[in-house]
Amino acid sequence: xKNGTNGLGSVYQRGGVWWIAYYYAGELxxxxxxxxxxxxxxxxxxxxQRAMAKGRPTPNVEQVTLKKLLDDLRDVYVTNKLASLRTFxxxxxxxxxxxxxxxxxxxxxxxxxxxxxxxWQEAGxxxxxxxxxxxxxxxxxxxxxxAEEFPSIPYVxxxxxxxxxxxxxxxxxxxxxLEHIRDGALRDFIEWGYFTGMRKGEIAKLTRALVDRExxxxxxxxxxxxxxxxxxxxxxxPLRAIVERRLAAARPDCPLLFWRLRTGGARSGxxxxxxxxxxxxxxxACRRAGLQGRLFHDFRRTGARNxxxxxxxxxxxxxITGHRTESVFSRYNITDGLDLAEAAEKLVxxxxxxxxxPTIRPLRRHAEAT
Numbered sequence: 001x002k003n004g005t006n007g008l009g010s011v012y013q014r015g016g017v018w019w020i021a022y023y024y025a026g027e028l029x030x031x032x033x034x035x036x037x038x039x040x041x042x043x044x045x046x047x048x049q050r051a052m053a054k055g056r057p058t059p060n061v062e063q064v065t066l067k068k069l070l071d072d073l074r075d076v077y078v079t080n081k082l083a084s085l086r087t088f089x090x091x092x093x094x095x096x097x098x099x100x101x102x103x104x105x106x107x108x109x110x111x112x113x114x115x116x117x118x119x120w121q122e123a124g125x126x127x128x129x130x131x132x133x134x135x136x137x138x139x140x141x142x143x144x145x146x147a148e149e150f151p152s153i154p155y156v157x158x159x160x161x162x163x164x165x166x167x168x169x170x171x172x173x174x175x176x177x178l179e180h181i182r183d184g185a186l187r188d189f190i191e192w193g194y195f196t197g198m199r200k201g202e203i204a205k206l207t208r209a210l211v212d213r214e215x216x217x218x219x220x221x222x223x224x225x226x227x228x229x230x231x232x233x234x235x236x237x238p239l240r241a242i243v244e245r246r247l248a249a250a251r252p253d254c255p256l257l258f259w260r261l262r263t264g265g266a267r268s269g270x271x272x273x274x275x276x277x278x279x280x281x282x283x284x285a286c287r288r289a290g291l292q293g294r295l296f297h298d299f300r301r302t303g304a305r306n307x308x309x310x311x312x313x314x315x316x317x318x319x320i321t322g323h324r325t326e327s328v329f330s331r332y333n334i335t336d337g338l339d340l341a342e343a344a345e346k347l348v349x350x351x352x353x354x355x356x357x358p359t360i361r362p363l364r365r366h367a368e369a370t
Contacts, residue, residue: 197303
């Protein structure tokens, strides 16, 4: 490194952590990458060099607080209208309570994060809940690193989640639940979930304006879907019947496709299918059908499996259900006893078609030939 020259720098190791050194405005700056990997230190040095090339001084990372990182992340969620904004307040509260409202970002090391995780576990938090907290924390650091406001992202441990559900509905079970739902809007709401595998929150946001009655398709914009990508559904069979019923029941004061009357009667207008009302009706119907404890979300797994069994291409099926990754979709399309029995029958049928006579005859011994 040439003394006094802006932009030039070096990386070096001190203990188990890599550091960078560089000159800016004639002064030597040393900065820890807080990482045991040389790669991270070199990436940090490149970010500093880019900042210096633009004439920006190195950020004072000592003054960056966790609260600022979280507030910046919230602003991104608000600007982009992301669904994560709904759960962000509870995550923010948990993180600030664990590390302190005035905690500096540089003090949130991997060791500090492990300590916070231990505290959450002792408080009875599920691993899945803790992973949601730490995911928000990682996103906040990542955003700051991208904006070159903070040097590095600490390693954030991830806990093993063993609460992956494997529930499915047979058609008979679905019909049994539907039989005990008296409200027409809720019946259509549940039937739509069974045939599409859509999330409950997505269904509640559907409006009549999304329906194209010339082509009988429905296009969902990215602001509705959880993964942020738009998707189009063909309205055929039961789906078209549901939409036609909802359009026939439309009210000028409510743009939603699935709505219920507000408390106060028919003149009080329509409102979305509220989660509280839905859960109460759903639980009652499941109990009467002898299916206590079953989840509406299991329709997503049911829809994924039905699409695959129907012979729909996996990519098309993923577009319908809204899955972005093959791994999650494969987890939903879990095999069961019926799948295994069908596979065994196919194997037996295939083996029975194989020839029983050898295609190559062994050579006879010389003595036998003479």
